[in-house]
Amino acid sequence: MISIDIPGFGDLHIKHIVLDYNGTLALDGKLLPGVRKQIVELAEDMEIHVVTADTLGQCEEELANLPVNIHTLETRPEDEAKLRYIKKLGEKNCACIGNGRNDRLMLRDAALGIIVSGPECASMEAARLADMAAADINHALGLFTHPVRLLATLRD
Template identity: 40%
Template sequence: MLSILIPGFREDELHLQHLMVDFNGTLAIDGKLIAGVKEKLNLISEKLQVHIVTGNSFGTAEKELEGISCTLKLLSAHNQNIEKGKYVEMLGKESVISIGNGSKDREMVQRSVIGIILIQKEGASVEALMVSNIACTNILDALDLIDNPKRISATLRS
């Protein structure tokens, strides 16, 4: 579990239990895991349960995620945005921090207590960006926020 106090964001301390992350465009580019992601996710998995959700467009998720302590959720080709939102609800939205980049990540990012949007090589959906709490320019910076939660507090406090 990861506890974070963010003055002005929530009255009570957040008690995060889950990290939910999109695969392609977020952890991977063109189906290939971004260098350094495996190590960061394994560090974070010591504090949070890591859930990777994907439509697996390139068919590489299982192979690319070998050796990472995570739960992989493969989604159908249809309604991925809705499926991701329901998955957040199933985990308990007040305990989820999520990271995504595309339109199909909008519900996941919006429903999570903290939603992070990435603007990487694939860009980011403006719809998802508008409902996120934090925007980062690469996945390693986003994962570093989770590894150093005072950075999240510094960004979101008011």
């Protein structure tokens, strides 16, 4: 778990990182460079979850042998299914990272919502509901290996 008190934002106690797959961790179904290493490092302190519709059908293969819980969505609308998933975990203990419109509700309700703008870009609707934005997934994941970066960005 990562705990940090951010003046003006509040206390964060992150036990779970919930990640979208396509567009966030992967491009065209393939895991982006650097992500594998970061997931392994973060899994030492937190549970890592990947919540996906797995549009391209490559999520399980790409994440094989990584310490992640994969949840493939079977119901629509996807934004509501992702929100239900984090509520089961306890949304106040979740940091969520995504890029798409179907990530907007989990980004809004999580203790910390991070929008990433990678090669597939980012939904502006989701961006308006997130707490912060990252240039790419590696920068977003790096916030949890160097949590003082959260303080620098979110404090009053």
